[in-house]
Amino acid sequence: MTLGDLCFFYHSGTKSRCVVGVVEVSREWYTDDDDEGEGSVDVKAIGEMRKCVDLKEMKGDKGISKGFVLFRQPRLSVVPVEEDVWKKICDLGNGFCGDGKEDCESSDDES
Template sequence: MKSMKLNDLCFFYHSGARARCVVGVVTVSQEWYKTDGEGEGVVDVKEVGTMRRMVDLKEMKKDDGLKGWGFV
């Protein structure tokens, strides 16, 4: 998250127990900042849009066009 820059477009990934998939696209509205004194931090994002359908991580890993992306 520290490498995310202002206005970067990012996938919004739902990591719940039942569904692990991309559900939307967001843009970075505030770069990484600390939330406490122990190095924990967050990145603020703003919604760009929702996916027409949820896309599973397994499906994304099979897509050659996404090879080399941070989480793929």
């Protein structure tokens, strides 16, 4: 993951496994002195998917390779996403807020 990369924000819980939004890498992998070798990547929110894309929906789509790593290990924190898979997931989710296709309502404006 490199600075500026777009990434899917994926819920990997037992009740709902789905892509819910897009984030951007704002700080590349780093470690804190007290992390004992474990690292982090910082991200910032870009926008929510217009429609959440469920893991079952992705698995059932013929346009996404059965070899997609997320299908074999759905609870991974980070998996590579090929460009064609990225486009297909975005299509399934009708894009994401911030993709330039249309404005989305922001929940940040509510108090």
